[in-house]
Amino acid sequence: MAEEQKKTEYWRWTESRWTNPDIDWKQGGIVSAGVDVGSVSTQAVIMVDGQLYCSSSMRTGSDSPESANSAMKWALEGTGLTTDKIQATVGTGYGRVNVPFATKAITEIACHARGGNFIYGPQVRTILDMGGQDCKAIRCDEKGKVTAFLMNDKCAAGTGRGMEVFADLLGVHINDVGKMSLQVDTEPPPVSSTCVVFAKSEASGLLRQGWPKEKVLAAYCSAMAHRVVTLLERIGVEKEFAITGGIAKNIGIVNRLSKELNVTPLKSDLDPQIAGAIGGALFAKVLFEKKGK
Amino acid sequence: MITAGIDCGAKNVKVVILEDGKVTGKAMAPAGIDAASAAEKAFDDALKMAGCGREAVTKVVSTGTGKSEPKFKNDIVTEVGADARGIHYLYPNVRTVIDVGAEEGRAIRVDEKGKVVDFAINEKCAAGAGAFTEAMARALEIPLEDFGPFSLTSNQEVPMNAQCAVFAESEVVSLVHRKIPKQDIARAIHNAIADRITSMVRMVGVTPDVALVGGVAKNVGFVASLKEDLQMEITIPEDREFVGAIGAAFVAADAK
Numbered sequence: 344m345a346e347e348q349k350k351t352e353y354w355r356w357t358e359s360r361w362t363n364p365d366i367d368w369k370q371g372g373i374v375s376a377g378v379d380v381g382s383v384s385t386q387a388v389i390m391v392d393g394q395l396y397c398s399s400s401m402r403t404g405s406d407s408p409e410s411a412n413s414a415m416k417w418a419l420e421g422t423g424l425t426t427d428k429i430q431a432t433v434g435t436g437y438g439r440v441n442v443p444f445a446t447k448a449i450t451e452i453a454c455h456a457r458g459g460n461f462i463y464g465p466q467v468r469t470i471l472d473m474g475g476q477d478c479k480a481i482r483c484d485e486k487g488k489v490t491a492f493l494m495n496d497k498c499a500a501g502t503g504r505g506m507e508v509f510a511d512l513l514g515v516h517i518n519d520v521g522k523m524s525l526q527v528d529t530e531p532p533p534v535s536s537t538c539v540v541f542a543k544s545e546a547s548g549l550l551r552q553g554w555p556k557e558k559v560l561a562a563y564c565s566a567m568a569h570r571v572v573t574l575l576e577r578i579g580v581e582k583e584f585a586i587t588g589g590i591a592k593n594i595g596i597v598n599r600l601s602k603e604l605n606v607t608p609l610k611s612d613l614d615p616q617i618a619g620a621i622g623g624a625l626f627a628k629v630l631f632e633k634k635g636k
Numbered sequence: 637m638i639t640a641g642i643d644c645g646a647k648n649v650k651v652v653i654l655e656d657g658k659v660t661g662k663a664m665a666p667a668g669i670d671a672a673s674a675a676e677k678a679f680d681d682a683l684k685m686a687g688c689g690r691e692a693v694t695k696v697v698s699t700g701t702g703k704s705e706p707k708f709k710n711d712i713v714t715e716v717g718a719d720a721r722g723i724h725y726l727y728p729n730v731r732t733v734i735d736v737g738a739e740e741g742r743a744i745r746v747d748e749k750g751k752v753v754d755f756a757i758n759e760k761c762a763a764g765a766g767a768f769t770e771a772m773a774r775a776l777e778i779p780l781e782d783f784g785p786f787s788l789t790s791n792q793e794v795p796m797n798a799q800c801a802v803f804a805e806s807e808v809v810s811l812v813h814r815k816i817p818k819q820d821i822a823r824a825i826h827n828a829i830a831d832r833i834t835s836m837v838r839m840v841g842v843t844p845d846v847a848l849v850g851g852v853a854k855n856v857g858f859v860a861s862l863k864e865d866l867q868m869e870i871t872i873p874e875d876r877e878f879v880g881a882i883g884a885a886f887v888a889a890d891a892k
Contacts, residue, residue, distance in 0.1 A: 405813060476803060498761070499802035508802065539802045540762035540771060541739060551669060 354507035356384075356517050356589065359614065360399040360417050366391050368424050373631055376429045377458075377623020378411045379451065380438030383475025383503060384589060387414035388620035389424065393628055395461075397422055398617050407438035415444070431631035433623035437476070446630055452481055452492050454622030459585050460487025461621050463609040468581040471571065471600075471608075472618070473590035475503040478571060480578045487622070493578045498538075501570035503589050505539040506596075509563050512543055513556045524560035524595030531558050533566035542566065560595065568599035575604065584608050591615035638688060639695045640679065641884030642709060643718065644671050644702035647738035647766070647851065650878050651678040653686040653693070654885035657725075661686030662878055667702065675706035697888040699880050701740065713887045715880060716744050716755045721890075722883030723847050724750025726873050731843040734862075734870075735879070736833060736852035738766040743837040756839040762801040764832035766852045771801050772825040775808045776818055784857035787822035796824040804828065822857060830861035837866070847871040849879040 368374060372392035379386045381403060388398045399418035403410045411434065415426065426444060434442025435454040442448065451472070459470040465485040472479045477496035483489050499505045510517045531554075536542040546559050554562075584606045590596055591608075592615065601607050613621075638660075643650040649671060653661035663681030665674045675698075683690060690708070698709035699718035713721075715735070723733045724746065735742040741764040744755040758764040762771070773783040794816055798804040804825070811821050829852075837846075846868060852858055853876040863870055873879060 405810065497799050499800045504802055537760045538762045539800075540767050541760075548669070 351514070353510040353514060354517050358401040360397070360420065361614070362397040362422055363395055366394055366396050368396060368422065368428075373628050374424070374429050375624045375627035375631060376415070376432040377454065377620040377625070377627060378415060378432060378434050378442045378445065379436040379454065379617070379619035379623060380407050380411050380434065380442060381436045381474055381619075382477070384616065385410040385414040385436070386617045386620040387411070387418040388617055388624045389418055389429065390621070390624040390628065393625060395613070395621065398614070398620065400614060400616050403438065407441035408443045410438070411442040431627035431634075433627040433630065435619050435623045446627060449623060449626050451619050452479060452494070453489055454619045454626065455479065455587055456481050456483040456489045456622065457487040457625050458618035458620070458622030459483070459587055461625060462587070462611050462613050462615070462618055463583065463585040466583045467585050467609065469575070469584045471575060471584070471586045473503065473571065473586065473588040473596070475589060478502050478574060480575045482578055482581065491578055493574055495574060500537050500539050500542070501567055501574070505542070505567060506590065506593065508539050508543055509546065509560065512546060513559060515556060515560065520560055521564070521593035521595035521597070523557050524564040525598065526557045527561045530565065531562045533569055534562045537570070564593075564595040565599050568596050568603055571600060572603045580604055580606055582606065587615045587618035589616050637694050637889060638686075638692050639697070639885050639888035640682070640693050641718070641881040641886070641888060642675055642679065642696065642698040642700070642706050643878070643880035643884060644675060644698060644700035644705050645737055645851075646701050646740070648877070649674045649678045649702075650881040651675070651682040652878055652881040652885045653682045653688070654882070654889055655686065657889070659882060662875070662881070664877065671702040671705040672707060676708070679706070679708065695888040695891065697884040699884045711888070711891070713884055715740075716742060716752055716757070718880040718883035718887065719849065720744055720746045720750055720752045720883065721886045722879035722881070723849065725882060725886055726875070726879065727845065727847055727871055730845045730847040730871060732837065732840070732846045734833060734837055734846065734848045735850040736766060736848070736858075737850045738770075741765050741833055741836055743840045745840045745843060754840045756836050758836055763799050763804070764829065764836060768801045768804070768829050769825065769852065769855060769858065771805055772808055775805045776812070776821060778818070778822065783822060784826070784855035784859075786819055787826050787857035788860060790817070790819040790823035792820050793827070794820045794824045796828045799828070799832070823861070826855070826857040826861040830858060830865050833862060834865040842866060842868070844868060845871055847873065849873060849876050851877050
């Protein structure tokens with residue numbers, strides 16, 4: 344029935360899972376896991392002897408323990424590996440205390456620094472983690488140890504949530520907003536309202552004036568990039584610089600951010616969204632080794 | 637002498653006609669997408685009530701977010717200045733004015749002459765403005781006009797963690813899923829916005845008498861929460877939405 348047809352969920356980003364074909368867990372070694380239960384997405388990562396073995400990234404449901412379980416189950420799918428073979432697990436993220444099978448809960452700040460260090464290498468000194476409902480600027484040393492951080496978790500401006508509101512308003516899928524925002528000949532002035540609620544009304548006004556969606560997205564992406572830059576500048580950006588979290592995949596934000604900061608973020612083939620879970624799995628490995636001594 | 641004051645707000649345009657220090661006409665119209673024509677309409681309605689034509693009006697002063705919009709204005713005054721002048725006419729004993737509108741919140745400290753001593757404004761964040769309660773009423777599917785009275789039927793306090801209106805909306809949804817009674821959620825929402833406003837008011841100091849003006853002053857749920865936070869009586873003018881316009885009309889008269 345037409346009435347029952349669900350409204351298109353533009354915010355619904357693509358879930359994914361991955362297995363490293365070069366690793367065979369049966370060869371032995373320490374099997375450790377990290378589960379990052381965020382406000383919007385949950386990632387599970389399994390590592391064998393500190394090497395990335397498999398991962399999953401999916402939406403967080405209304406129940407954190409259940410989300411942790413399903414991400415873990417999906418990561419393990421088809422590998423033959425079972426949860427009882429995992430020697431230590433670290434829970435992290437917004438719902439870290441609700442990871443049922445975790446050996447320990449560690450903050451996402453520490454895990455993102457550690458995971459960023461793994462993904463982008465020891466030269467990373469500044470990590471920007473842009474998540475679904477918060478944004479963190481983290482400074483770390485060559486071991487991925489946190490030396491300072493700043494965080495915004497109070498306001499939706501500058502978080503994935505704000506971007507979702509715009510995707511929904513414009514009817515553009517969240518996976519496409521970044522690319523679409525770059526399809527403008529000249530960069531429009533940024534949306535002037537900070538608050539997402541007010542920015543949304545401002546954008547409606549712009550649409551009424553006849554602005555195309557691309558231009559509105561460009562205006563919002565540059566406002567958002569600017570907002571994040573102010574957070575970063577408060578803590579100072581030391582090279583090398585890397586971005587983790589879901590918004591690292593939004594090229595519209597990343598490009599504008601790099602331009603304003605005049606710093607090019609490091610690139611990697613790995614999914615920037617699993618950085619927190621990778622950090623968790625690396626910490627879990629250390630926990631297991633300590634226990635053995 | 638006849639003067640007019642226009643308060644061109646984010647949501648409504650208010651017009652007041654003042655004749656020799658007395659309000660003789662007032663009217664309000666939704667600002668919509670064309671505040672200039674809304675102002676024309678409200679001006680004509682107010683003149684009709686006052687029983688005079690545009691030519692009788694000596695001076696028109698405009699205030700509010702859209703203060704530059706009305707074509708028939710002669711001058712403008714800041715929202716802070718207008719509120720201070722308006723409250724001085726209505727309640728000369730008031731020293732602290734709290735104005736909560738659709739998209740802004742203001743706290744103003746005035747002296748015994750109605751002069752502004754200090755003020756604080758929030759125009760950046762919906763969490764301290766009417767837009768917050770509006771969004772939350774929508775999330776709870778309760779008509780805005782029933783929202784305040786409905787929250788007063790609550791008999792338990794539920795904490796709200798989110799400050800941001802966007803995050804609060806998700807929190808409201810999860811509270812509904814947890815089967816928390818809607819009236820308790822409504823109360824938590826009013827407590828949340830009252831907390832935001834209170835911390836802004838404390839920046840200028842809370843000196844009695846305290847008056848609350850602006851559209852959100854109509855919301856009895858918010859008023860109850862604010863009284864609880866400030867721990868004092870709050871004066872609410874009958875013409876709570878017209879205080880800025882009254883002030884603007886007086887500014888016009890004062891200037892001659």
